[in-house]
Amino acid sequence: xxxxxxxxxxxxxxxxxxxxxxxxxxxxxxxxxxxxxxxxxxxxxxxxxxxxxxxxxxxxxxxxxxxxxxxxxxxxxxxxxxxxxxxxxxxxxxxxxxxxxxxxxxxxxxxxxxxxxxxxxxxxxxxxxxxxxxxxxxxxxxxxxxxxxxxxxxxxxxxxxxxxxxxxxxxxxxxxxxxxxxxxxxxxxxxxxxxxxxxxxxxxxxxxxxxxxxxxxxxxxxxxxxxxxxxxxxxxxxxxxxxxxxxxxxxxxxxxxxxxxxxxxxxxxxxxxxxxxxxxxxxxxxxxxxxxxxxxxxxxxxxxxxxxxxxxxxxxxxxxxxxxxxxxxxxxxxxxxxxxxxxxxxxxxxxxxxxxxxxxxxxxxxxxxxxxxxxx
Numbered sequence: 033x034x035x036x037x038x039x040x041x042x043x044x045x046x047x048x049x050x051x052x053x054x055x056x057x058x059x060x061x062x063x064x065x066x067x068x069x070x071x072x073x074x075x076x077x078x079x080x081x082x083x084x085x086x087x088x089x090x091x092x093x094x095x096x097x098x099x100x101x102x103x104x105x106x107x108x109x110x111x112x113x114x115x116x117x118x119x120x121x122x123x124x125x126x127x128x129x130x131x132x133x134x135x136x137x138x139x140x141x142x143x144x145x146x147x148x149x150x151x152x153x154x155x156x157x158x159x160x161x162x163x164x165x166x167x168x169x170x171x172x173x174x175x176x177x178x179x180x181x182x183x184x185x186x187x188x189x190x191x192x193x194x195x196x197x198x199x200x201x202x203x204x205x206x207x208x209x210x211x212x213x214x215x216x217x218x219x220x221x222x223x224x225x226x227x228x229x230x231x232x233x234x235x236x237x238x239x240x241x242x243x244x245x246x247x248x249x250x251x252x253x254x255x256x257x258x259x260x261x262x263x264x265x266x267x268x269x270x271x272x273x274x275x276x277x278x279x280x281x282x283x284x285x286x287x288x289x290x291x292x293x294x295x296x297x298x299x300x301x302x303x304x305x306x307x308x309x310x311x312x313x314x315x316x317x318x319x320x321x322x323x324x325x326x327x328x329x330x331x332x333x334x335x336x337x338x339x340x341x342x343x344x345x346x347x348x349x350x351x352x353x354x355x356x357x358x359x360x361x362x363x364x365x366x367x368x369x370x371x372x373x374x375x376x377x378x379x380x381x382x383x384x385x386x387x388x389x390x391x392x393x394x395x396x397x398x399x400x401x402x403x404x405x406x407x408x
Contacts, residue, residue: 037173037216037243039275043385047267047294050384053244053275055173056214057113057121060088062275063291063384065377066123066299067370071096072106072116075304076362077370079118085339085367086374089173090118091299094127094166098156099149103169111171123174123299125279126163126205126220129181140180142197160204172215176246177205179220184254191224198222199236206240216243218277224249225258227265234269244275247295251280260289267294284313284376288396291380292389303373307366310354314372317400321365325407326351335405339371340364 039062041051053060067074067082070093074082082090092112097103106115112122131138131145138147144159163178179198182191202219209217219237223229237245247266250259259281267276277297278290287298303313312319314334319326321333332342333350341350341364353361376396383392 035214037214039244039273041273043387045384045387045389046292048291048380048384048389049294049296050381051296053121053296055121055216057119057173058088060121060297061377061381062296063287063377063380064088064297065287065373066091066297067304067373068093068299068301069116069118069122070301071100072112074366074370076308076359076366077304079116081367082118082370083120085370086378087120087370089121089123092116092122092124092170092172093130094124094163094170094176095130095158097124097170098127098158098166099151103166107169107171111169113171121173122171124167124170124172124176126167126176126178127158128163128179129280131158132181132183142200144178144201160201161208164205164208168209168212174216174218174244175209177202177209177217177219177242179222179248181222181249181252182224184224184249184252186224188224188226188229191222191226192229195222195224195229195233199233202237202242203240206242218242218244218246218275220246220248220279221266221270222249225254225262227262230262230266231269234266238271242274244277244297245270246277246279248279250278251282251286251300256286256289259286260293263290263293263295284373285397285400287373287376288380288393291384292393303369304366307364307369308362310361310365311369312365312372313369314404315399316402316404319404321347321350321354321361323351329408331405331408333368334372337368337372337375339368341368 035056038054043050051062069090160178167175178201180194182194219242221233223233275296278295281298310322312333326347329347383389
């Protein structure tokens with residue numbers, strides 16, 4: 033019999049939670065950060081290297097994979113896990129956010145979205161039913177329902193109209209997903225920064241019934257203060273016995289603040305994208321390795337870090353390969369960033385389990401406030 037998808041809440045500290053999501057492909061320790069493998073690869077990383085950082089799950093992208101190499105081709109080749117050599121769980125987003133960001137290249141109707149490929153201009157139609165079909169072909173362990181994500185700022189009327197369309201699409205996604213033991217479908221709460229709309233959206237999703245729930249429509253330009261404002265109440269509208277996923281977040285302080293407010297899962301391209309542009313995230317904050325102050329520095333990025341970049345290479349070397357645009361620069365910097373993010377998640381999990389989250393968060397902010405180490 034196929035193992036069921038389940039969530040176990042192990043401990044709380046204030047509103048923060050730690051637990052385990054169980055899937056047939058393995059357990060996901062929460063709070064969890066999911067590295068983004070948009071096109072079946074976490075850029076500049078081998079899959080085994082991503083696993084070595086401590087990641088329990090990756091995120092793939094329906095929009096990009098449906099265009100290239102196509103979901104049908106991936107299914108023919110054995111599914112996304114086999115295709116990209118990743119044996120652990122994979123979550124795929126529905127494609128809604130990417131399609132909505134195409135602006136003049138799309139047409140929105142009740143049925144779905146017609147859009148032109150950013151690759152070759154070819155026409156495509158994405159509906160809740162087609163999104164479920166694509167994610168089934170990929171073999172995703174966690175499937176996201178198809179939604180519309182309006183750009184902020186927007187009027188309450190615009191946000192309400194969009195949210196109610198997403199709720200109708202959520203029901204269609206649920207119907208199209210069907211009964212797939214071992215696979216999970218998450219609903220996505222919308223409603224902008226308006227409490228009443230968030231509550232209406234959450235109620236609609238809970239009435240439909242999902243295996244987990246995402247807080248969508250944030251990290252789209254509203255700023256951290258507004259995002260945290262929504263997180264003061266939005267997670268509480270969702271069931272306590274299901275995972276809560278904040279989509280597209282974020283910077284380390286965004287993650288810590290979200291976990292404090294009851295979020296269990298997050299994803300963001302930031303650690304890998306930053307790594308490819310010479311930006312490192314460390315306990316002391318962000319480091320631009322391209323800066324001339326690092327050119328003669330024999331010390332590691334972070335003296336307390338156990339990643340290969342910090343254990344084996346100096347700031348001077350990383351500065352050199354980054355300024356020289358050598359491929360190893362993106363590889364080492366991305367590895368470091370993903371390692372740091374997973375180390376942060378482990379620290380949060382341990383602190384919640386021990387009832388010491390307040391002390392952990394205070395130390396996190398105090399260390400960052402000290403800034404990067406002084407140059408030699």
